[in-house]
Amino acid sequence: MERKVITIYHGPQHPGITGNMSVELDLMGETITRARTHVGYLHRGFEKLIERRTIIQAFTIVCRICVPEPDPNEANFALAVERLAGIEVSERASYIRVMVLEMARLGAQLLWMAGQSGSVGLGTVGQWSIYDRDLILDLFEQLTGGRVYHMYIYPGGVRRELPDGFLERLSALLDYLQKRLDAYDRLFFDNASFQKRAIGVGVVRGEEVLRRGFSGQVLRGCGFARDLRRDNPYLLYDQLEFDIPTQSAGDVYARALVRRAEMRESIRILRQVIAQMPEEGAIMQKLPKHRKFTLPKEDTYVAVESARGEFGYYMAGDGSEMIRRMQVKGPSLIHAFSLLEPLLVGEELSNVALIMNSLGICPPEIER
Amino acid sequence: MLLLDLLLMLLIAYGFGFLYYGLYRNLSARVHGRFGPSLAQSFSDSIKLFVKEESTTFGWMFYLGPVIMASGAVLNVLFIPFLNQGESLQGLSSYGNLIVVLYLMVLGPLGNALGVGSSGNPFGVMGVTRGLTRLLALELPFYLAAIGVMIDAGSADFGIIMQAQSTQSNMFAHPLLFAAAFISFLGFMGKSPFDVVGAPQEVYSGPATEFSGKFLALLMSQSAMFSFAKLLLMVNLFWGGADHLGELVAKTFVLFVAATFIGSVYARFSTVQSVEFLIRIPTLLGIVGLALL
Amino acid sequence: MDEGFIPYQQSLEDEEQSIKSTQSVIEQAIAWFRAHSMFVLAYGTGCGAIEMPPTFTSRYDIERLGVVGVATPRQADILIVSGYCSPKTLKRVIRSYEQMSEPKYIIGLGSCTINGGMYWDSYNTIKKLDDFLPVDMYVNGCMPRPEALIEGFVKLQEKIRANSSEAGYIQYRTRYAHYRANQERLFGTQVQPRYEENFAGMNL
Numbered sequence: 001m002e003r004k005v006i007t008i009y010h011g012p013q014h015p016g017i018t019g020n021m022s023v024e025l026d027l028m029g030e031t032i033t034r035a036r037t038h039v040g041y042l043h044r045g046f047e048k049l050i051e052r053r054t055i056i057q058a059f060t061i062v063c064r065i066c067v068p069e070p071d072p073n074e075a076n077f078a079l080a081v082e083r084l085a086g087i088e089v090s091e092r093a094s095y096i097r098v099m100v101l102e103m104a105r106l107g108a109q110l111l112w113m114a115g116q117s118g119s120v121g122l123g124t125v126g127q128w129s130i131y132d133r134d135l136i137l138d139l140f141e142q143l144t145g146g147r148v149y150h151m152y153i154y155p156g157g158v159r160r161e162l163p164d165g166f167l168e169r170l171s172a173l174l175d176y177l178q179k180r181l182d183a184y185d186r187l188f189f190d191n192a193s194f195q196k197r198a199i200g201v202g203v204v205r206g207e208e209v210l211r212r213g214f215s216g217q218v219l220r221g222c223g224f225a226r227d228l229r230r231d232n233p234y235l236l237y238d239q240l241e242f243d244i245p246t247q248s249a250g251d252v253y254a255r256a257l258v259r260r261a262e263m264r265e266s267i268r269i270l271r272q273v274i275a276q277m278p279e280e281g282a283i284m285q286k287l288p289k290h291r292k293f294t295l296p297k298e299d300t301y302v303a304v305e306s307a308r309g310e311f312g313y314y315m316a317g318d319g320s321e322m323i324r325r326m327q328v329k330g331p332s333l334i335h336a337f338s339l340l341e342p343l344l345v346g347e348e349l350s351n352v353a354l355i356m357n358s359l360g361i362c363p364p365e366i367e368r
Numbered sequence: 369m370l371l372l373d374l375l376l377m378l379l380i381a382y383g384f385g386f387l388y389y390g391l392y393r394n395l396s397a398r399v400h401g402r403f404g405p406s407l408a409q410s411f412s413d414s415i416k417l418f419v420k421e422e423s424t425t426f427g428w429m430f431y432l433g434p435v436i437m438a439s440g441a442v443l444n445v446l447f448i449p450f451l452n453q454g455e456s457l458q459g460l461s462s463y464g465n466l467i468v469v470l471y472l473m474v475l476g477p478l479g480n481a482l483g484v485g486s487s488g489n490p491f492g493v494m495g496v497t498r499g500l501t502r503l504l505a506l507e508l509p510f511y512l513a514a515i516g517v518m519i520d521a522g523s524a525d526f527g528i529i530m531q532a533q534s535t536q537s538n539m540f541a542h543p544l545l546f547a548a549a550f551i552s553f554l555g556f557m558g559k560s561p562f563d564v565v566g567a568p569q570e571v572y573s574g575p576a577t578e579f580s581g582k583f584l585a586l587l588m589s590q591s592a593m594f595s596f597a598k599l600l601l602m603v604n605l606f607w608g609g610a611d612h613l614g615e616l617v618a619k620t621f622v623l624f625v626a627a628t629f630i631g632s633v634y635a636r637f638s639t640v641q642s643v644e645f646l647i648r649i650p651t652l653l654g655i656v657g658l659a660l661l
Numbered sequence: 662m663d664e665g666f667i668p669y670q671q672s673l674e675d676e677e678q679s680i681k682s683t684q685s686v687i688e689q690a691i692a693w694f695r696a697h698s699m700f701v702l703a704y705g706t707g708c709g710a711i712e713m714p715p716t717f718t719s720r721y722d723i724e725r726l727g728v729v730g731v732a733t734p735r736q737a738d739i740l741i742v743s744g745y746c747s748p749k750t751l752k753r754v755i756r757s758y759e760q761m762s763e764p765k766y767i768i769g770l771g772s773c774t775i776n777g778g779m780y781w782d783s784y785n786t787i788k789k790l791d792d793f794l795p796v797d798m799y800v801n802g803c804m805p806r807p808e809a810l811i812e813g814f815v816k817l818q819e820k821i822r823a824n825s826s827e828a829g830y831i832q833y834r835t836r837y838a839h840y841r842a843n844q845e846r847l848f849g850t851q852v853q854p855r856y857e858e859n860f861a862g863m864n865l
């Protein structure tokens with residue numbers, strides 16, 4: 001008997017999708033026979049908008065490229081402009097940048113944990129972890145004035161001095177989070193029902209993953225210790241001690257374990273930053289007046305390791321105060337198309353949300 | 369007099385059903401670390417849904433689905449005695465027995481299938497398919513446990529089953545049967561890890577996807593009453609029923625809280641996994657329990 | 662009007678009195694139930710979706726007000742358009758809105774729904790949501806904080822209890838030609854079925 005294939009759209013209006021995007025699924029029963037990713041719901045034309053903006057104008061919108069973790073965008077933008085314009089950043093500003101990036105990474109991992117646990121119906125973890133993420137956002141608010149969008153890392157340094165007692169409060173928060181991570185281990189990572197759902201699902205394996213441009217937890221979950229913080233150090237990451245956690249299974253559970261270890265590594269890095277940060281020092285270099293802040297006729301590519309993988313900016317100047325061209329390469333684009341589509345074939349419908357969350361697909365960054 | 373009694377039973381089931389649903393939201397909110405809505409929130413929800421100005425329909429079969437489900441729930445409530453003694457709140461239990469109740473429990477899902485099928489929504493159909501698949505696996509251990517209880521009491525009549533437990537309740541006399549029935553009861557209540565039917569991250573709301581306004585209100589009311597009926601059934605079969613209304617509330621409350629807390633710390637199985645699990649562990653427990661009788 | 666807390670409180674009470682005087686008891690009760698049970702469609706259309714999880718979870722816990730997320734448009738009362746809308750998203754938003762059953766309300770979250778916000782010169786976002794769909798409550802900011810969203814819900818509760826004919830869904834029925842014309846201007850030939858045609862063959 002021939003079984004009927006039905007085509008459904010998983011998204012964009014769907015609780016099991018990681019943002020405003022959709023996956024077109026051909027289903028036979030509940031088994032997926034073909035998957036196609038559809039994007040374009042969030043396209044705002046950032047790369048075009050930036051072509052007619054000066055540096056300070058472009059700076060205010062780059063953080064909006066990726067919503068769950070905006071700070072790698074600011075860091076990338078600042079690094080690219082500094083490299084083109086030849087600006088050196090003080091040590092103290094670099095430490096503050098590392099601190100902001102790691103706090104953002106921790107927040108993004110907690111947000112991921114809410115999505116991943118929600119995708120298997122374990123809402124309790126999400127409720128807890130979003131609360132804990134909010135405590136990080138509170139610190140961000142003290143530091144930068146904004147909860148979600150910070151606009152803090154500006155070319156030449158950072159925009160504000162640390163508030164009084166900030167490092168002590170951060171240190172206390174880290175102690176708290178360290179305890180909470182054990183609670184998450186018990187409720188989520190070591191939960192037999194989550195293991196039953198996640199082990200052996202969405203398996204990525206083999207040497208081929210290196211050639212196809214995947215990054216982040218996808219690589220580290222199948223045994224390759226690739227991390228830009230180690231392989232291509234930026235800021236002060238070559239002076240800080242941290243491990244790159246890896247797993248070999250390559251499935252959803254392996255990626256979850258990698259993220260679990262990364263949260264602890266972020267805490268470790270933050271503690272080092274608190275201990276090593278110089279007490280005094282300029283946080284901002286003297287910059288030209290913003291109408292005279294021009295970029296030379298050169299181009300560059302910078303990349304940082306975001307919570308989901310390699311996040312890169314290509315930037316070219318043309319001697320004017322505008323940025324001639326800026327291209328964004330996020331990890332989600334590759335993961336959402338060339339990884340997700342083949343990975344979903346043969347899976348059950350119930351595993352779609354699980355796999356999408358585990359790849360860390362973030363639609364605003366796919367489409368800019 | 370009987371009519372008044374039946375009406376009272378329905379009112380109690382309706383009121384406590386919604387109260388327990390509100391309690392469920394409150395208790396799980398406490399597990400989440402927040403306050404949660406007021407106890408009467410789900411009651412407000414159902415009133416609001418009843419007075420919605422529009423409810424989309426897909427023909428007369430779509431009307432019938434929720435009605436059949438609701439009648440299943442109502443009959444279930446009426447055929448299960450609330451108390452183990454006295455004349456009042458016995459309902460129609462003298463006209464039917466456990467077998468009738470077990471049969472009626474299947475009516476709801478079938479009615480749902482009829483209604484959802486006529487809407488033509490693929491997610492609704494998927495939810496119904498999941499529900500029926502899971503139902504087959506749920507019934508096996510529950511029926512085994514029920515058969516064990518019936519053999520033990522030597523009758524399928526609720527009164528006799530409850531009387532047989534006057535010295536020792538079935539929960540302690542036959543712990544394996546109780547375990548089998550309790551796991552399957554978690555599934556009947558739609559708790560994790562067996563909540564595959566309306567899994568929002570997978571199939572929207574499953575069977576309820578196309579239901580709006582008063583249809584959804586009817587679904588909510590019937591599910592509140594039905595869950596109270598299931599609590600009653602468990603209390604009657606394994607905890608020896610209740611002498612008076614206070615004891616009934618206490619016993620159902622304990623059972624309900626246990627189910628809620630278990631449900632909030634487990635991840636959802638996929639359909640195949642939950643069927644496999646139910647067929648393996650609780651069924652095995654049930655068979656061993658039967659053998660030990 | 663006088664400034665200060667007491668005159669403000671007085672004005673709110675006056676408003677409440679005037680609402681009560683024009684409605685019958687049953688109408689008031691229905692409006693109360695509607696205001697205290699709001700089902701929000703889970704559709705994160707833009708960046709504003711990032712502040713929805715904190716609003717709905719344990720830190721801010723908007724479920725205290727009776728606000729719950731639901732999965733499908735059929736069950737929803739409130740559509741939160743969270744931020745910028747590209748035309749492709751707007752089509753889905755309109756479809757979702759039209760599938761919701763009345764009474765239904767829209768909350769526009771973020772400055773982008775008011776005047777384009779950060780994306781005022783973008784070629785692919787709409788600048789004013791109110792041209793295409795009737796917005797009942799705007800919450801401005803980029804991002805609006807969860808407190809602001811809660812304030813928006815409280816104001817919307819007041820609006821629902823007032824039960825006025827200004828409500829968005831009534832506007833959408835009575836001024837459909839206006840909204841439809843704007844939608845057609847944006848979407849060109851790729852327009853969706855008219856509102857009434859969504860229900861063709863169904864008895865409302």
